[in-house]
Amino acid sequence: MDSMEPEDPDQDRGASLGASGSVFVRNISKIRGDMVPEVGGKAANLGELANAGLPVPPGFCLTTAAYQRALSGAALEPVLAALSEADAAGLDRLSEIATRARSLVLDSGVPAGIAESVRLAYGELGDNVAVAVRSSATAEDLPFASFAGQQDTFLNVVGVNAVLDAVSRCWASLWTDRAVAYRTTNGIDHATVALAVVVQEMVDSTTAGVMFTANPVTGNRNETVIDASPGLGESVVSGAVNPDHYVVDTLQGGIVSRTLGDRQLEIRAVPGGGTERLERRRSADSDVEPCLSDRQVLALVELGREVQEHYRAPQDTEWAIDPAGKMWLTQARPITTLYPQTTRKPPAPGEHAFLNFSLAQGLTRPMTPMGLAGIRLIASCVARTAAFDVPDPRSGPPPYYEAGQRIFFDLTPVLRSRVGRVIVPRVFDVMEARSAALMRGLFEDPRFTVTIKTPLKLIRHVGPVAAKYRVPESVIRGLFRPAAAMERVEELTAELHKTLVVPGKATSHQRLAHVQRILGEEVFATVPQVLPLPALGFAMLALVRRLLGEQAPYSELQTVLRGLPNNVTTEMDLALWQLASEIREDPDAVASMVGQTAAELVEQYRAAKLPPIAQSGVARFLGMYGHRAVAEIDLGMPRWSDDPTHILGVVANYLRLAEGAEAPDQQFSRAAREADEQVARFVARARAKSPLHKAVVKIALDRTRRFAGLRELPKYNLVLGLGAAREQLLLIGNELAAAQRIDRAEDVFFLDLDDVEAALAGDDRRDVVAERRAAYQQELRRRHIPRVLLSDGTEPEATAVGSGGKQRRGIVQPGTLSGSPASAGLVSAPARVIMDPVGAHLEPGEILVAPSTDPGWTPLFLTAGGLVMEMGGPNSHGAVVAREYGIPAVVGVPDATSRISTGQHITVDGAAGTVSTETP
Incomplete structure (x- = not known):
């Protein structure tokens, strides 16, 4: 922890130790934004603001070198080791260890040389000037984690001894329970974090508060949100008061809403040091005047605009207005909760709405760069087939967008189309119901009025796909020759397997060309040839409901869909259950596996040391289904054949099933029998209506049972193609790793196809991989993912319009x-x-x-x-x-x-x- 200390511990003592003359002290005006390791996030931001000419109170920063010197004798190493163990054990001992660390820091105090530096720097501010002493951690105010409020701040500190005491307490606050827990949650190594301390002249503010240059609730980048209260800003920042709340439209320059606070509490500076809380009781009918005039609100918005333009990103700022009416900035940091906007701007002007396709596919996590590159190729293939112009397949088709490393599609044409408004929400009613509700809410938004009133445009794009892949022929075959339709499905799957084969002696350039061929041409072809059959199956179920009316209630219709045949996913699950059943017949094998963790079982499998029946059975299962994975539409995700941890964990889970419990394969068979019995009941009800009703219902439900299970097959075939592409990319990755252009083969998935070509040509891409891995890890921590995102950053689900009035x-x-x-x-x-x-x-x-x-x-x-x-x-x-x-x-x-x-x-x-x- 001593890497930043001067060689001579006392070389600064007695020298000119003003605000810029010591390794321990830096004048705020001399600090730059890239000095975070030396001065922490808060001071770096304040220095950046000051150097940009923005109004920042004068002061200085006690650097992280001072913290490291002070703690060099504090013996924190055992604490860091204990924290590492606590992290692994689930944070059980976190509070106890944090308390120990704080005591060690406080006991160390402020060394004499550092104290002298503080005296000189403080003296240069004036005689016993009131200052704010604020913590500035190296892991603070970062793009992915603000750490707001995690370390301590001391206001209206007067006198050098009081300043030194506040410095020591700031250092100790790096080890509060909340700060330690926050670092742990965000995956930040405690040993890498240090603390600087900012000492600034106090603004004895008449009014203060916070300002977000984008709406942090709705995500709207065209709204600035201000919270303000009389007195010091601490009352607003700490949440101790209900502040005045202003929302300003920055495009129109007008105040959209103004909500006045209750003024029950005010925090004021006390002469001689410290603060006081003034509590007031107000009757419900007492008049409360806004603490900001309209002119002041708009002036603050303009100040916020300057800060945002400097950082080129929305900012969370703290501000204060002194008795002379001057506005000061006391903090600025990124708004870490905003969901990123799309990576490219829509070509057409006006507001656009983007649908989160990742969520529609059940994928909440981000996608790797190569995973996104693969989806762009597939989407381009779909778009070209549908007669859209796709200038560059690697960039994706025009409706394709990315935000937060997730897939979005421009929903605007659907919202503007009369036919689109009818069809697409109904599809999402059964796929992702909350997205459907958001779509309907946008129907009322005047920015998305209907401009496409006929289905001609839809036909122009759907027609070529239907014609090329003979969709009407597939439907007719399924309706009148169902056995032939199933044979055709099997032929298509066999043909797909053949197209995925790549010659074993192919060069890396040839393998990359095959990846582009597989994803950009082959995998989509089976979708329009197979999908009409499950669509027919569900259409036939809807027909039965129409024919039988109240005699076909929803719950009974759903019973028909239980235990469906021809579903590749349930076949896979039952195959895994069958493997577990075979293992259960060997008591010794069960005993050796049940007590093991999934990771231990994987280690044994890779060493071929599992019980023989399990070893061969797992190998057989992976030979059939090893191309599948969790989040499998991302070809950057390891397949089960790469990492069988999930599969072996599930098998061990199956082995714990109590004796005598109904086995899943028996449950599935029972569900199929119940479905057949329900079909028979529907046919009997139809017979009571007429022989024709009986014949139609019987045929319809046969097609439902026969084809509905095929709904999983198009995605299964898609994943087959992704698995084949992944295999080729790993081979390319091995070559690039051997040439030291990436560190390991798996790094290839943090490149895109253009990057791979550049690496094959000789470029070193290790820095690119490191940067993208870091960004990917940040996105993995994001919990809130919007279903729909507007081009101004608004999330309709967070606004009243998103509920559609319901x-x-x-x-x-x-x-x-x-x-x-x-x-x-x-x-x-x-x-x-x-x-x-x-x-x-x-x-x-x-x-x-x-x-x-x-x-x-x-x-x-x-x-x-x-x-x-x-x-x-x-x-x-x-x-x-x-x-x-x-x-x-x-x-x-x-x-x-x-x-x-x-x-x-x-x-x-x-x-x-x-x-x-x-x-x-």
Whole structure:
């Protein structure tokens, strides 16, 4: 921790130790924004503001070298080691260790040489000037973590001895419980963090507060939000007062809304040092004047604009107005909660709405750069087939956008189309119901009025796809020759396998060309040839409902979809269950595996040391399904064949199923029988109407049972192609790693295709990989992901317009959460909240609570007692699979993973679409 100290500990003593003359002290005016390691985030930002000519109170900064010198004898190494162990153990001892660290820091005090530096610098500000002493950590006010309020601030400090005492307490505040927990949560190494201390002249403010140069609630970049209160800004920053609240439209320059606070509390500086809290009682009918005039509000907005323009990003600022009316900036940092805007601007002017395609696919995590590159190629293939102009396939088609390393599509043409408004929300009603509600809410927005009133444009783009892939022929074949339709599906899958083969002796340049061919030409071709069949199956179910009316209630129609044949995902899950069943027949194998962690089982598998029946069975399963993965549409994600941790963990989970419990394969068979029985009942009801009704209903339900399960096949084939492309990219990565242009083969997934070409030509791409890995890790920590994003940054779900004037899903009554009914049934059991299924532990019978699911999650469904998902609709992936297995499920439950905790006893009513936290 002593790397920044001068060689001679006392070389600065007795020298000119003014605000810029010591390694321990820096004048704020001499600080630059790139000096974070030396002065911390707060001081670096203040220095940057001051150098930009913005109004910052004068002062100085006690550098991190001072902190390191003071703590050189504090023996913090055992504390750091204990914190590392506490992190791994789940933070159980965190508070105790933090208290120990604070005591060590306070006991160390301020060394004499450093104290002398502070005396001289403080003296240059004037005689006993009132100052604010503020912590400035090296891991603070960063683009991904603001650390606001994590370390201490001391206001109206008067006299050098009081300043030195505040400095020592600031150093100790680096080790408060909240600061240590915050660093742990954000994955920041405690050993790498140091603290500087800012000492600035106090602004004895008449009014102070905070200002966000973008709306932090809605995300709107064209609104500035100001909170203000009389007195010192501490009352606003700490949340001790209900402040005046102003929202300003920065495009029009007008105040959109003004809400006055209650003025119950005011914090003021006390002569001689310290602050006081003035509490006032006000009657409900007493008049309260705004603490800012309109002129002051707009002047603050202009000041905020200057700060934002300097940093080229929205800023969270603190400000104060002195008795002379001068405005001062006392802080500026990035607004870390804003979701990033799209990486490119729409070509057409006006407001645009972007739909989060990643969430529609059940993917909450960001995608790797190569994963995004792969999706761009596939999207370009789709767009070209649909007669869209795609100038550069590697950049994606015109409607394709990215934000926050996730996929978005421009929804504006749908909102402006009369036909689009009818069709697309209905599709999302069954895929991702909350997105559908947001779309309908935007129908009322005057910025998205209908301008396309005929279906001609839609036909112009859908027609070429239907013609090229003979979609009408597929539908007719499925309707009248279902066996031939299934044979054609098998032929298509076999043809796809052939197109994915790459010669073993291909060069890296040739492999890259094959990747572009596979993703840009081959994998989409099976989608329009297979998808019409499951669409026909669901259409036939809708026909039965129309023919039978009240005799075909929704719940009974859903029973028809249970235990569907021809579903590649359920076939995969049952194959994994069959593997576990074979292992269970060997008691010694079970005994050796049940007590092991998933990571230990993987190690044994790779060393070929699993019990023989398990070793061969896992190898066989991975040979068939090893191309699948969690978040599998991202080709940068390891496949199960790369990392079988998830699969072996699920197998171990299956082995814990109690003897005598109904096995998942038996449940599936029972569900299929119940579906057949329901079909027979529908046919009998139709017979009572007429022989024609009977014939039509029988044929319709046969097609539903035969084809509905194929809904998983297009994505399965897509993932086959992604797996083949990933295999080729790993081979290229091996070559680049050997040539030291990247560090390891897997780094290739943090490049895109252009980068790979450059690396093959000789460019070193290690710095690019490091930068993108860091950005990816930051995005992995993001919990809130918008479903729809407007081009001004607004999230409609966070505004009144997003609800379309209707009650949003969520808490309908105390103790009850609501979503979309997905799979009928009632179950009460402990919840298990799982954010990532890899290595997850799910006890048989527990209710799985997840943000979303894709086929990589479904092996967990076999032993789950029920399912609750934040995403999805009645026909989303998780809902369909839950129905097939006969487990109650509710999907589209807002914030389910934060409102429900592991171990909490909950009741899932899959028919009503509710989740109760109290057992009825």
